[in-house]
Amino acid sequence: MLTPILDAGDRRPLYEQLYRHIRGEIEAGRLKAGTRLPSKRALATHLKVSVVTVEGAYDQLLAEGYLRSEARRGFFVQAGAQEPQPERGPAPNLHEPIRPSYRWDFSTGGVDTALFPFSTWAKLMREVLSGQEDRLLSTPHPQGVPQLRQAIAAHLYRFRGIRAHPDQIVVGAGSETLISLLVQLLGRQGAYGVEDPGYGKTHRILTSCGARVEPIPLDRQGLQVNQLDAHQVRVVHVTPSHHFPLGIIMPVPRRQALLRWAGEAPGRYIIEDDYDSEFRFSGKPIPALQSLDGGGRVIYLNTFAKTLAPSLRISYMVLPPELLERWRREFWFYSSTVPSFEQYALARFMEGGHFERHLNRTRTRYRARREALLAAARSSGLLETASFSGGDAGLHLLLWMDKRWNETELVERAAQAGVGLSPLSAYDLSPAPADRPPALILGYTRIAAEEMAPALVQLKRAWGF
Amino acid sequence: MLTPILDAGDRRPLYEQLYRHIRGEIEAGRLKAGTRLPSKRALATHLKVSVVTVEGAYDQLLAEGYLRSEARRGFFVQAGAQEPQPERGPAPNLHEPIRPSYRWDFSTGGVDTALFPFSTWAKLMREVLSGQEDRLLSTPHPQGVPQLRQAIAAHLYRFRGIRAHPDQIVVGAGSETLISLLVQLLGRQGAYGVEDPGYGKTHRILTSCGARVEPIPLDRQGLQVNQLDAHQVRVVHVTPSHHFPLGIIMPVPRRQALLRWAGEAPGRYIIEDDYDSEFRFSGKPIPALQSLDGGGRVIYLNTFAKTLAPSLRISYMVLPPELLERWRREFWFYSSTVPSFEQYALARFMEGGHFERHLNRTRTRYRARREALLAAARSSGLLETASFSGGDAGLHLLLWMDKRWNETELVERAAQAGVGLSPLSAYDLSPAPADRPPALILGYTRIAAEEMAPALVQLKRAWGF
Numbered sequence: 022m023l024t025p026i027l028d029a030g031d032r033r034p035l036y037e038q039l040y041r042h043i044r045g046e047i048e049a050g051r052l053k054a055g056t057r058l059p060s061k062r063a064l065a066t067h068l069k070v071s072v073v074t075v076e077g078a079y080d081q082l083l084a085e086g087y088l089r090s091e092a093r094r095g096f097f098v099q100a101g102a103q104e105p106q107p108e109r110g111p112a113p114n115l116h117e118p119i120r121p122s123y124r125w126d127f128s129t130g131g132v133d134t135a136l137f138p139f140s141t142w143a144k145l146m147r148e149v150l151s152g153q154e155d156r157l158l159s160t161p162h163p164q165g166v167p168q169l170r171q172a173i174a175a176h177l178y179r180f181r182g183i184r185a186h187p188d189q190i191v192v193g194a195g196s197e198t199l200i201s202l203l204v205q206l207l208g209r210q211g212a213y214g215v216e217d218p219g220y221g222k223t224h225r226i227l228t229s230c231g232a233r234v235e236p237i238p239l240d241r242q243g244l245q246v247n248q249l250d251a252h253q254v255r256v257v258h259v260t261p262s263h264h265f266p267l268g269i270i271m272p273v274p275r276r277q278a279l280l281r282w283a284g285e286a287p288g289r290y291i292i293e294d295d296y297d298s299e300f301r302f303s304g305k306p307i308p309a310l311q312s313l314d315g316g317g318r319v320i321y322l323n324t325f326a327k328t329l330a331p332s333l334r335i336s337y338m339v340l341p342p343e344l345l346e347r348w349r350r351e352f353w354f355y356s357s358t359v360p361s362f363e364q365y366a367l368a369r370f371m372e373g374g375h376f377e378r379h380l381n382r383t384r385t386r387y388r389a390r391r392e393a394l395l396a397a398a399r400s401s402g403l404l405e406t407a408s409f410s411g412g413d414a415g416l417h418l419l420l421w422m423d424k425r426w427n428e429t430e431l432v433e434r435a436a437q438a439g440v441g442l443s444p445l446s447a448y449d450l451s452p453a454p455a456d457r458p459p460a461l462i463l464g465y466t467r468i469a470a471e472e473m474a475p476a477l478v479q480l481k482r483a484w485g486f
Numbered sequence: 487m488l489t490p491i492l493d494a495g496d497r498r499p500l501y502e503q504l505y506r507h508i509r510g511e512i513e514a515g516r517l518k519a520g521t522r523l524p525s526k527r528a529l530a531t532h533l534k535v536s537v538v539t540v541e542g543a544y545d546q547l548l549a550e551g552y553l554r555s556e557a558r559r560g561f562f563v564q565a566g567a568q569e570p571q572p573e574r575g576p577a578p579n580l581h582e583p584i585r586p587s588y589r590w591d592f593s594t595g596g597v598d599t600a601l602f603p604f605s606t607w608a609k610l611m612r613e614v615l616s617g618q619e620d621r622l623l624s625t626p627h628p629q630g631v632p633q634l635r636q637a638i639a640a641h642l643y644r645f646r647g648i649r650a651h652p653d654q655i656v657v658g659a660g661s662e663t664l665i666s667l668l669v670q671l672l673g674r675q676g677a678y679g680v681e682d683p684g685y686g687k688t689h690r691i692l693t694s695c696g697a698r699v700e701p702i703p704l705d706r707q708g709l710q711v712n713q714l715d716a717h718q719v720r721v722v723h724v725t726p727s728h729h730f731p732l733g734i735i736m737p738v739p740r741r742q743a744l745l746r747w748a749g750e751a752p753g754r755y756i757i758e759d760d761y762d763s764e765f766r767f768s769g770k771p772i773p774a775l776q777s778l779d780g781g782g783r784v785i786y787l788n789t790f791a792k793t794l795a796p797s798l799r800i801s802y803m804v805l806p807p808e809l810l811e812r813w814r815r816e817f818w819f820y821s822s823t824v825p826s827f828e829q830y831a832l833a834r835f836m837e838g839g840h841f842e843r844h845l846n847r848t849r850t851r852y853r854a855r856r857e858a859l860l861a862a863a864r865s866s867g868l869l870e871t872a873s874f875s876g877g878d879a880g881l882h883l884l885l886w887m888d889k890r891w892n893e894t895e896l897v898e899r900a901a902q903a904g905v906g907l908s909p910l911s912a913y914d915l916s917p918a919p920a921d922r923p924p925a926l927i928l929g930y931t932r933i934a935a936e937e938m939a940p941a942l943v944q945l946k947r948a949w950g951f
Contacts, residue, residue, distance in 0.1 A: 034768075081647075083773075117814065134623035143615040146827070150608040158599035158795040182546075194659040194799070194823040201666060205694040222819050229670040229817070231696035303499070308548075330623040332826040334659070352694070354687050358659040360828050361797040362611070 035070055036077030043078060047087050047098055054100035058088065124439030125476035129266070129417045129464035130331075136383050137330050141375050142366065149365040157365065161357045165192025165337070166364040172371035173337055180377075181298065182312050183321060185339040191348070194358035196294070196324050196336040197226055200258075202355070203320065203338070204230040206348055207290055211255030216244055218448040220265045223258055223294075232256075236450035239264070243271035246278045256290045257283075261310055262298040266448045266462050268411015268419055276310055283318035290344075295323045299380055301414040302388050317341035325367070327416070328380060335359055335367060387416060393470035394418065394463065397477040406486060417464040419445065428459040431484060435461075438483035440476055500535055501542030508543060512552050512563055519565040523553065588906030590941040594731070594882045594929035595796075601848050602795050606840050607831065614830045622830065626822045630657025630802070631829040637836035638802055645842075646763065647777050648786060650804040656813070659823035661759070661789050661801040662691055665723075667820070668785065668803070669695040671813055672755055676720030681709055683913040685730045688723055688759075697721075701915035704729070708736035711743045721755045722748075726775055727763035731913050731927045733876015733884055741775050748783035755809075760788045764845055766879040767853050782806035790832070792881065793845060800824055800832060852881060858935035859883065859928065862942040871951060882929040884910065893924040896949060900926075903948035905941055 046052040059067065061075040068075070079096055082088040089099045149157070156166075164170065170187035177183040193199040204213075204227060213227045217236030227234045235252035238245050244259050259279070261271035271279075283289040293310040311321040324336040340348060357364075370376050391412060398404050398420075411419045422431065428444035435442055445460035446453060468476060511517040524532065526540040533540070544561055547553040554564045614622070621631075629635065635652035642648040658664040669678075669692060678692045682701030692699045700717035703710050709724050724744070726736035736744075748754040758775045776786040789801040805813060822829075835841050856877060863869050863885075876884045887896065893909035900907055910925035911918060933941060 131625070134620065137623050139615075139623075143612075146615060147608075147612060150604075150611060155599065158602050158604075158797050160596070160796040194663065195821055197820060198659065198663060198823055204696075209696060225819055231669075231674060331625040331821070332623050334821070334823055334825045354690055355662055356660055356796070356799070358663055358799055358823060360799045360825060363825050363827065 034077075035074045036081070039068070039070075039074060039078035040081045043082055044087055047082075052098050054098050056098045057094075058096040058098070060095055121436070121441065123436065123441030125441065125472060125479070126467050127440065127442040127463040127465065127476075128467070129443070129462060131464070131467050132327060132330065132383075133386070133466050134330055136379075136386060138375060138379050142370065145366045145369045145373075145375075146362065149362060149369065157361045161359075161361045161364060163353055163355055163357055164188075164190060165357050165359065166361060166368065169364045169368040169371075170337075172368045176371055176376065177321075177339070180380075181295070181309055183309055183339070184312070185321070189339050189342070189345055190337055191340060192335065192337045192357060192359055192364065194334045194336075195326070196296070196322060197222070198358055199322060199336050199338050200226050200292070201230050202352070203292065204232050206344060206352060207256050208288075209233070210288070212253050214244075214249055214252060214254035214257035215450065216259060216264060217450040218266060218445065218453070219450060220260070221448060221450065224450055227258070238451075239267065239269065241269065242275040243269045244275070244279065246275065246282050249282055255286075255288055256292065258292040258294060259310075260294045260296060262295050262301070262307075263411075263413075263415035265296070265415075266411075266417065266419065266443075266445060268413070268415060268417070270307060270414060273307060273313075276307070276313055280310065280314055280316070280318065283314075284316045289318060291319045293319050293321050295321060297327050297415045298323070299328050300384055300387060300416055302384075302391065303413050311339060314341075317343050320344065328376075328383065329367075333363060333367070335363060387466060389470050390465045390468065390473070391418070393473040394465050394468075394477075397473040400474065401477040401481050403477055403481050416466050417462055420461045420463055422459045422461065424458050426459050426484075428461070431459065431461060434483040434485075435480055438479050440480050440483065499539075499542075501539045501546070504533070504535070504539060504543035505546045508547055509552055517563050519563050521563045522559075523561040523563070525560055586901070586906065588901065589904030590906065590937060590944070591932050592905065592907040592928040592930065592941075593932070594908070594927060596929070596932050597792060597795065598848075598851070598931050599795055601844075601851060603840060603844050607835065610831045610834045610838075610840075611827065614827060614834065622826045626824075626826045626829060628818055628820055628822055629653075629655060630822050630824065631826060631833065634829045634833040634836075635802075637833045641836055641841065642786075642804070645845075646760070646774055648774055648804070649777070650786070654804050654807070654810055655802055656805060657800065657802045657822060657824055657829065659799045659801075660791070661761070661787060662687070663823050664787060664801050664803050665691050665757070666695050667817070668757060669697050671809060671817060672721050673753075674698070675753070677718050679709075679714055679717060679719035679722035680915065681724060681729060682915040683731060683910065683918070684915060685725070686913060686915065689915055692723070703916075704732065704734065706734065707740040708734045709740075709744065711740065711747050714747055720751075720753055721757065723757040723759060724775075725759045725761060727760050727766070727772075728876075728878075728880035730761070730880075731876075731882065731884065731908075731910060733878070733880060733882070735772060735879055738772060738778075741772070741778055745775065745779055745781070745783065748779075749781045754783060756784045758784050758786050760786060762792050762880045763788070764793050765849055765852060765881055767849075767856065768878050776804060779806075782808050785809065793841075793848065794832075798828060798832075800828060852931060854935050855930045855933065855938065856883070858938040859930050859933075859942075862938040865939065866942040866946050868942055868946050881931050882927055885926045885928055887924045887926070889923050891924050891949075893926070896924065896926060899948045899950075900945055903944050905945050905948065 061072050061079060065072045065075045079088060083090060087099055088096045090096050167187060169192060170190040173190055174185050174187045177185050193202065200223065209231050212235040213232045214235050214237045215224050215227065217238055224234050235254055237248050237252060237254065243261060243264055249257060261276060263270060279291060283291050291310060295309060309321060311319045319341065321339040322336065325333055395409065398409065407420050407422045409418045409420055428446050432442060432444050443462045445462060526537050526544060530537040530540045544553060548555060552564055553561045555561050632652060634657060635655040638655055639650050639652045642650050656664070658667065665688065674696050677700040678697045679700050679702045680689050680692065682703055689699050700719055702713050702717060702719065708726060708729055714722060726741060728735060744756060748756050756775060760774060774786060776784045784806065786804040787801065790798055860874065863874065872885050872887050874883050874885055893911050897907060897909050908927045910927060
């Protein structure tokens with residue numbers, strides 16, 4: 022019979038000691054599946070404890086699946102209790118979506134993590150960890166720790182000309198999280214306009230947050246502001262610094278038209294997603310919508326996913342005063358979604374000038390890659406039948422092809438040759454105009470400069486010209 | 487006149503070099519506010535660069551607010567451009583809500599961060615930082631890093647009797663974030679039932695996510711399952727391990743009734759919020775709803791906010807297979823909301839047995855505080871006119887008072903005497919029954935055991951008996 026050593030002086034109650042002993046025996050395989058355990062009364066008498074004690078232990082073991090009970094027969098060791106096993110695992114055909122990997126990966130959205138200043142970051146994290154225990158563990162400020170919001174405000178002013186008070190900034194676990202908070206803050210009346218073509222994820226997030234979403238067509242200057250009223254848009258999401266994927270930089274007159282639209286009726290807002298504005302390589306600098314806005318209608322949104330690493334999960338937004346007030350009145354209960362550790366480390370990273378240095382280094386590196394890509398395209402002869410656009414800013418280019426080609430076929434042939442790229446049509450929210458030539462999107466953050474020539478030679482060969 | 491050194495060999499374009507030079511002069515105070523700058527043409531001639539270069543620099547400075555232009559007069563240094571200033575700061579009356587601080591703080595929701603195993607955590611973070619750069623920087627798995635999900639599955643099985651496959655687990659930046667994802671996953675048809683009284687934040691989050699929310703009354707066994715149909719509830723949020731704030735532990739028959747309700751119509755789900763289940767001090771162990779559920783209708787939700795620190799922002803949920811499938815089909819685009827650093831550190835913390843040890847230590851400490859609180863209440867004579875309930879589990883107790891008292895007055899008098907506590911009515915979602923006696927909620931995680939007696943003496947004195 023079971024003979025655990027039960028110690029009444031132990032802090033744990035007797036039933037728990039007994040439960041742990043039996044569980045240990047089962048896990049170690051000394052009590053085999055199917056073994057019948059002594060009755061509660063018998064074990065209680067044997068151990069000189071009350072029946073209630075044994076009952077407590079058996080109940081716990083039953084609850085945790087180590088034992089099963091059979092009416093009138095007693096308690097048995099459950100089969101398979103030795104190790105965690107899914108009782109109802111996911112359906113066997115439930116595989117995770119697989120992302121294919123390519124020899125040359127021109128996908129967008131990633132960054133070259135080799136550029137991340139890992140040792141500096143690790144050093145700052147260590148400093149944070151060793152210095153400020155209390156602040157690190159208590160609930161952070163709902164909008165993010167003040168030190169980080171100050172660093173972001175200073176950065177925005179210096180590098181983007183944006184005047185934002187640290188109080189206006191809300192830090193969050195990625196732009197997706199912030200967009201979902203924005204739907205709650207801005208409400209679900211009217212429609213949310215998104216750029217078409219555009220970043221499909223924004224459409225999906227807005228939709229699944231319960232907003233009605235209307236794709237708004239673009240022209241060469243970006244979003245067609247005169248289409249907003251026809252679609253009853255109240256809130257519009259735009260990427261004026263560098264449209265994704267077309268690469269359009271919205272000129273000032275169009276920006277002003279957008280701001281005028283927002284001012285024409287109460288409750289209209291513009292979400293300015295400045296997701297890769299740090300990477301501008303040429304062309305005239307254009308102020309952010311937020312800087313041009315005199316009416317408090319622009320919510321500025323940006324992320325550290327592109328400039329540092331996607332795994333950090335830190336984005337932020339700048340709320341105009343009226344929305345900030347509503348936020349504090351109605352949504353103050355929300356906790357900050359970013360761990361304090363990361364917030365303090367990032368604040369130090371920015372304060373110490375590391376972020377600026379990292380940006381400069383990254384910009385130089387990506388510029389070299391972009392130039393290598395353009396040079397390789399020229400020397401491969403690819404530009405005899407195709408042309409690039411969208412290269413003044415951001416981290417991808419559009420390769421426009423002759424109309425006799427078919428986007429899907431181009432992508433498939435490239436994939437077979439080890440070159441991964443996306444068709445422009447992957448970002449169409451509604452059918453594209455029939456006369457639009459085929460185009461491919463080439464993100465160049467993940468391919469070394471010296472790999473551009475072999476990649477394009479391979480591409481040209483795969484396409485057979 | 488301005489004489490920057492412009493270097494055509496520099497990687498930065500000339501206009502940017504000029505812009506940086508002028509900005510530096512303004513920031514250093516060498517160009518004072520109100521100073522008129524040379525005309526574009528004059529400066530271009532002076533510097534032997536094109537007018538376009540000067541225009542580029544001036545445009546950037548205008549955009550960033552360093553300069554202002556006056557029609558026909560030229561460009562002037564803007565006042566106050568030396569340091570970041572909010573152009574439109576938040577309205578002056580916009581103060582942050584202030585949380586009062588007390589000599590004795592019986593508030594709920596916090597933890598004693600002094601118990602956090604800081605040096606172990608710091609050591610593991612350092613190990614993570616020094617060991618696995620690639621994995622740390624690339625986008626983590628949408629459901630959370632596999633290593634952490636495995637550790638959580640093993641923990642759930644050992645300590646809670648819950649069989650969950652790591653594939654069923656979704657890690658997120660706090661329960662609030664996960665609840666907002668759940669509304670997206672479960673949809674907005676029908677109503678979401680919440681416990682009344684209950685945790686008001688859940689009601690607010692569900693509402694602002696666009697769900698219709700119905701408060702469901704409780705009886706002594708917890709949520710009244712027979713009230714769900716009358717309120718057209720399709721999804722119900724419950725805290726069966728330890729109701730907040732009443733402290734009810736839902737007995738098995740009521741759990742089974744709830745599961746039967748869920749099985750009676752398609753699309754019904756139960757969100758089992760197990761927020762402080764790790765702290766059970768006495769009473770019979772009761773299996774989680776998730777363990778009793780044979781039909782895949784329970785979503786198990788838990789957090790590390792109570793067991794480790796609120797600042798970590800890590801919660802998780804266990805999805806039943808059908809929902810997991812829907813998640814992967816429709817929401818796979820969502821990124822994990824928790825930084826990889828924290829995920830790997832927590833995985834190591836759990837794998838190394840540190841979490842179990844920390845839980846045991848914390849449980850022992852909180853148990854001592856609870857016992858000191860009960861003893862102090864007895865010795866102060868408070869229990870002659872009041873009684874406690876809800877103490878078998880969780881981290882707070884309810885103090886029920888005689889009907890002649892008024893909750894608000896009790897709370898105010900306590901606050902004046904330096905004792906912070908909440909009235910039960912703060913958690914009523916609809917008016918309480920007229921015959922409910924006044925009650926106060928005493929969280930005991932933040933008060934040392936030896937401070938309980940002075941706190942209760944003070945409380946009794948403040949209440950004048």
